[in-house]
Amino acid sequence: MNAGEAPAGETTTGGETPPPTGGETSPLTDAEPSSEEHHAGEATSVGALAAPLPVLNQQATRGQPATFYSRPVVTDSVTLARAGVPAKEAVAEGVAVQDLTVRFKGSPLLNGISTIFEPNKVTAIVGPTGCGKTTLLRSINRMHDHVAGMHVSGSVVVEGVDVYGADVNVREVRRRVGMLFQRPNPFPRSIAENVGLAPRAHGLANRHNVHDIVKDHLSMVGLWDAVSNRLHGSPFGLSGGQQQLLCLARTLALSPDVILLDEPTSALDPDTTDHIESLMKQLSERMTVLIVTHNLAQASRISDNVLFLMKGSVVEAASARTFFHDPADERSRAYVSGRTG
Numbered sequence: 104m105n106a107g108e109a110p111a112g113e114t115t116t117g118g119e120t121p122p123p124t125g126g127e128t129s130p131l132t133d134a135e136p137s138s139e140e141h142h143a144g145e146a147t148s149v150g151a152l153a154a155p156l157p158v159l160n161q162q163a164t165r166g167q168p169a170t171f172y173s174r175p176v177v178t179d180s181v182t183l184a185r186a187g188v189p190a191k192e193a194v195a196e197g198v199a200v201q202d203l204t205v206r207f208k209g210s211p212l213l214n215g216i217s218t219i220f221e222p223n224k225v226t227a228i229v230g231p232t233g234c235g236k237t238t239l240l241r242s243i244n245r246m247h248d249h250v251a252g253m254h255v256s257g258s259v260v261v262e263g264v265d266v267y268g269a270d271v272n273v274r275e276v277r278r279r280v281g282m283l284f285q286r287p288n289p290f291p292r293s294i295a296e297n298v299g300l301a302p303r304a305h306g307l308a309n310r311h312n313v314h315d316i317v318k319d320h321l322s323m324v325g326l327w328d329a330v331s332n333r334l335h336g337s338p339f340g341l342s343g344g345q346q347q348l349l350c351l352a353r354t355l356a357l358s359p360d361v362i363l364l365d366e367p368t369s370a371l372d373p374d375t376t377d378h379i380e381s382l383m384k385q386l387s388e389r390m391t392v393l394i395v396t397h398n399l400a401q402a403s404r405i406s407d408n409v410l411f412l413m414k415g416s417v418v419e420a421a422s423a424r425t426f427f428h429d430p431a432d433e434r435s436r437a438y439v440s441g442r443t444g
Contacts, residue, residue: 196262197222197391198243198361203257205238205247212238214415215257220408225383225392227402227423230412231443236395239412240363243393244280245273262360278305281359285366287346289338289353294330297338297349302356320352325378344375351379355386362386364394368401380405399439403427411435 198220205213213235220226228236238247245266247253258265266276278301290297298317302308308316317334321327326348330341338349347367354362364383368376383392383405396402402409402423409426411419411434419426419435430436437443 197224198262198393199258199260200239200243201258201260203239203242203255203259205235205242206254207250208252212415213242216412216415216417218410218417218420220391220393220410222391223387223389224407225387225394225405226408226410227406228393228395228410228412229397229399229402230418230438232397234412235415236412237365238415240282240365240393240395243361243363244277244282246282248273278357279359280361280363281354281357282363282365283347283351283354283367285369287343287350289341289346289349292338293335294338294341294349295334298352298356301353305357307356307358316356320356321349323355324348324352324382326352344371347371347375347379351382359390361391361393364392366395366397369397376401399427411438413438 200219201217203213203216204211216235216239228239230236241247242255243259243261243266247255255267258267260266261276261280264271264276266273266280290300292300295314295317298320299308299313302316303310303313318327318331321330326345329345330336330349333340338346341349351367368379371379380401383394386392387407394402394406406423409419409421409423410417411426411430411432413434419430419432421430425431426435427439430439434443
C-alpha cells in the first residue's frame with residue numbers, strides 16, 4: 104500500500120479469500136465449498152453461500168440521497184436487489200465515480216473524486232506515493248467496509264450498478280469486480296482448487312465442468328503446460344511469477360466485468376511482466392481494466408487512458424497519448440518529465 108493511505112485488513116491476491124488452512128487438500132471435483140470459507144478484507148468471496156457479507160464498518164455502507172433511484176439488476180448468478188443508479192443513467196458500462204470522498208479517522212484520503220473509466224479500455228492510475236491510488240482502487244469493490252474508522256461518501260457505479268447502493272449484494276459486487284494485488288498469495292489448497300473453488304461457490308461451475316473451467320483459465324494465462332501434471336499439488340512450489348499468473352487465473356474464473364490491478368508486476372521478472380501486460384490488453388477487449396502503477400513506461404505501453412492523482416484529488420484525466428506527450432496541467436508535465444514524483 105502506498106504511504107499515507109489507509110491500512111486495510113489482510114487481503115489476498117486475485118480477489119478471493121483463502122479457505123481454512125486445516126492442511127487437508129481434497130481433489131477439486133470432490134470439494135464442496137463451505138460457508139466458513141470467508142474472511143474479512145476479501146475482494147471476491149469463495150464461501151458464505153447462504154448469507155451476504157456482514158458489514159463490519161457501518162459508516163461505509165449507507166443509503167443513497169433522494170437524487171438516486173432504485174431498480175432491480177439481474178446478473179449471472181445473483182439479483183442485486185435495489186441498486187442505486189445515477190439519475191443521468193449515462194453509464195451502463197465501465198466504471199463511473201462521482202464525488203467520491205474517503206476519510207480515515209477524519210483524515211481525507213480522497214477528496215470528492217469524479218471520473219469515468221471507459222469500458223473495454225486499460226486505464227492507468229498514476230501519481231506520487233500516498234496520493235490515493237490504492238485507496239481509489241479499493242473503493243471500487245468496497246474493500247474499505249472492514250476497515251474501522253473508514254468513511255466513504257459519493258458513488259461508484261459499475262456496469263450501471265452503484266456498489267454503495269442500498270441492499271446491494273456485496274459478495275456479488277466483488278465477483279463482478281476482481282482484484283489482483285502486488286504480491287501473489289495463493290490459497291493453501293491445490294493448484295486446481297485455487298482456480299475452481301470460487302466458481303463453484305458462486306454457482307458458476309459444478310463438479311462435472313469445473314475441470315474444464317480450471318483448464319481454460321490456466322491456459323488463458325499461459326500456465327496450463329507448466330502445471331497440468333501437478334494440478335493437485337501445492338501452488339507454493341511455483342515461482343513467484345507463476346503464482347501471480349495462478350492468482351490472475353483465479354480472478355478471471357469468476358468472469359468479472361472489471362478487473363483491478365494494484366502494481367501487479369512490480370516484483371516480477373521482465374518476461375512475466377511482458378506476459379501479464381499482453382494479457383491486460385487482451386482482457387480489455389471484454390472487460391474494463393484499471394491498473395495502479397508507479398512505472399510510467401509501463402503505463403505508456405499498455406494504457407489507453409491515464410488518471411493522474413495528487414494529494415487525493417484528480418489533476419488530469421486524459422488519453423495516454425495526450426498525457427504522455429501533451430499534458431494540459433503543469434503538474435502533469437512535471438510528473439511525466441521526472442521533475443516531481
